[in-house]
Amino acid sequence: MLSAKLFAALLFALALPAGTILPIPEAIAQPTATQKPATPNSVQKTEADQLQKQGFAQLEAREFAAAEKSWQQALQIYRSLGDREGEFLILYCLGLLHYTQQEIPPAASYYEQGVKLARQWGDAEKEWQMLSTLGTIYASVGENKQALSYQEPALALAQKLKDVPKQAQALESLIKTSQELGDFAQVKTYQQQQAAIAAQLPSSTNTLDPTMQALKEGQALLIQGSGASVQQAIAKFEQARVSAKKNGERQQEILALLALGAAHDSLGQKQPALEAYKQALPLAQQSGDRYSQATILVGMGQVYNSTGQLELALATFNQALPILKEIKNRAGEGTVLNNMGNISSKLGNYAQALNYHRQSLAIAQSTGDHTRQNRTLNNMGLVYSKLGQYQAAFDAFNQALASLKADSDRFDRATTLANLGTVYSYVGQLDQALESFQQALAVLKEADDPGREAYALANIGSVYYDRRDYEPALDYYQRSLKLLRQVQDAEGESTVLNNIGLIYDDLKQPQLALTYYNQGLAIAQKTKDPAGEATTLINLGRTHYTRQDYAKAASYQAKAATLAQKIGNQRVAGYALGNLGRAQLAAKQLTAAETSLLASAQAWESLRASLGDDDRNKISLFEEQTSTYRLLQKALAAQNKPEAALEAAERGRARAFVELLAERLPTQADAVAKIQPPNLAQIRAIAKQHNTTLVEYSVIDDDERNVNGEPLRESELFIWVIQPNGKVDFRRVDLKPLWQKGVTPTPTTQPLKELVARSRSSIGVRGLVFQEDAEAIARATADANAAEAENKRLQQLHQLLIEPIADLLPKDPNAHVTFIPQQFLFLVPFVALQDANGKYLIEKHTVLIAPSIQVLDLTHQQRQRLQAARDKKTDPLSSFLPSPSSLIVGNPTMPSIRPKLGEPAEQLASLPGAEKEAKAIATLLRTQALIGDQATKAKILQQLPQAQIVHLATHGLLDDFKGLGVPGAIALAPSGQDDGLLTASEILKLKLNAELVVLSACDTGQGRITGDGVVGLSRSLISAGVPSVIVSLWKVPDEPTAALMTEFYRQLQRQPDKAQALRQAMLVTKARYPDPLDWAAFTLMGEAE
Structure with a gap:
């Protein structure tokens, strides 16, 4: 079922309207001098005047560097002559030059010099002009209080001069700035003043030519922003275009077309906007006007982007980018880079998106543009959020908040707060999310x-x-x-x-x-809106399903599936087809249900294929689709097809893991073959090849679901047993009676899940058990004090998981039994399960664990690869192969971690017992242990690829501290280049040659339990090439851990079978430390030999 929840982080496009026309500068009036200017040297004066005109020509040609050089030379001459008129003009021009390139600090500096000069000269007209311009440039970058500090004295000057047009212009600017600041009382005051002088405004006496007059009038209408005024502006711009074309005024025709494009775009009229830009582009190219070419391409890119033509938009922006660099338009370059980042993010190219945004951010920082800094940081945070890198997103949004000034745009502040709230919601910190959203709401309320x-x-x-x-x-x-x-x-x-x-x-x-x-x-x-329609149809179908109106439920889901397939939305199709199959299954239409559920599986699998090598997203996707495969198993079992149901169970588990392992196979042909789910014959062959009895579990849920599509009740437990001789048996355990029997003091609809939690708690395990079910943990730890509770829970689990298949398990205790759990069953301490006589499973069987049967096959291939490499030592190339070695680490100097997102880091506690353990094992293996400051992350990473045996006695962390998508990290000593945390995501990228890795640390066998199995350290190590990994399911006391691990390596020196060595070590440790807490935590995943 699809949830329609919002949590809509707002994406900034940041593109300025491509056809925006800069204000047409008024002619600079002759000063009313209060002192007689110095008489200039006529030759130098002529030279300065020529340089001034040359600068204007260069500015018009967008030759910015040349224009600045000409005007700087003119400025020096005017100053040497004491020609304040010339000096004032050049200061204005230099400010305009930098403002045109959106270089705000240098532009403001020149205008400030102009204000100072005008005041010295006593020229209120020129002072007003400079103050007004300063107000305009600060308002344009969202620094509204700064803008106000210039606009208010500009109004006072205009009133002093009794210049009504200047007063009107100043009031218009003040109204806009006050609106941005949310000061609506002041807006009303300024509007009243504006109305009072309206009658005094003179009729137009402009001397502009008809084309420029039409452009200026159109610009004034466009600024008003209402639909009617923009339509009037379009008429004026069209009038200007016709006039310019008739008179052969190419530059003005380009300006008119740019204005038309911007105006049409603002009304959502994308096709007319695009046509205007397409007409303007060849004119700009013919005239060699690089500035206009860049502006036109940016406008076209914006239109393509807003109409969903993302690849075309990206290509168009790519054409604009080198031109903007050529003309040194840094602000435009930053804007385009940010837009390219947003488009790349939409296309799923997140690394490229971050690259573009980082370049844009550097430009915004260099030009002092706080608004663009904020928006670029917001966009970077959104990309990090999509990547699941929540700490990085959190940092980006906090930097975005810090970049805002007190007078910044309210929308920017509100959006940043909302995005911050979204990150908090993703990591489950709902109180902080609520606080951020409420702060955003308060800002938006003030902004009306x-x-x-x-x-x-x-x-x-x-x-x-x-x-x-x-x-x-x-x-x-x-x-x-x-x-x-x-x-x-x-x-x-x-x-x-x-x-x-x-x-x-x-x-x-x-x-x-x-x-x-x-x-x-x-x-x-x-x-x-077909996607919205399909989502709503799915929700309607779900409601009718809960009312047991299965025919109507199926009808809605079928319509949703058809619609989703029509628009190519495989995710929605997967949901709809899965729900259709559920309704058909409830109606006993078993064949139809099987067909629908197979189609749902195919939709999900096509989505998974489209993700390429993005393992993190494949895991997330698999979380959404697991119910489809369980329903398919149920439909097949109901038709008495248990072997087909086994194939479906394998098809629906650890698929992302399988694909990750298959990518590491020697040839592409091997990889393609191995990502196909195994059929029955291949499953039998794997059991025979490993000489192990395979036991695969599948928890089947009852029909009822909650709003998130999660099961409300456990219904059945399916168990398949595949013996080495190929015989397949299928057993079913009915879990429904447990609801009534009450296996726990508190009534629960998920008794098996809670029983696993309670069994671990009764052993003495503390800490996080099921990340997704805090209530079960609380109940599980509530009454775990009595010693008899331990045996009772372990025996209850034995009754459910082992007794139904006990007659199918091997009688020889040295024969391997490989359990393939599912979901929370990964946390079951299988070796500690007790039969009715109090005998532990480890006393009867040699136990291994695997995420799926197919993963077991792939780890075997890894073992063969390593063995082949060892066998080649007689080959001339053998010198290039890693030599056998051991890497033993114990109690590194501990790194610091953040307990929660946004909290300060705290150093992890030292583990003196792990140090003793590492030294004892190093002695056995005739090597030196890396302890304390020696055990740096950098050194470990250097030695890992060559090591044959790796033993890490340190803290193992469950959480995804760096927000990299795969939880888990090994604590090592930090160095100057890193924080000391070797994360599961980093391990995933390594190519290891170790035959065995032992993680003798806290909870290293856990991780985030997903539809793809347990995502964490063990999965990453196996994916990196290690065929055998020993992990712990809980924190074990130091003394028994050291004893068990030392005994394990002694046993391993006597026999190559790691599973039997671990079993014997457990039995020896159990004799000395009988509490399962002390000996039952460790489990072997992958290959035994």
């Missing part, structure tokens, strides 16, 4: 922006919804809905209607849910 306020309200509603606090969620959604209707945002209205429907679904009020869904559906159909 109902459209954006509506989205802020919806985001707050979604936080309350995620907390299952339905009353305030509903209140915020309803308030959002009212504003969305007010601003006629149909898409937002449809989304919020769906969100309200989800609440009523949760509250078991299906009729109300249907009412809201149907309203959302009508809007989606009216606005021709």
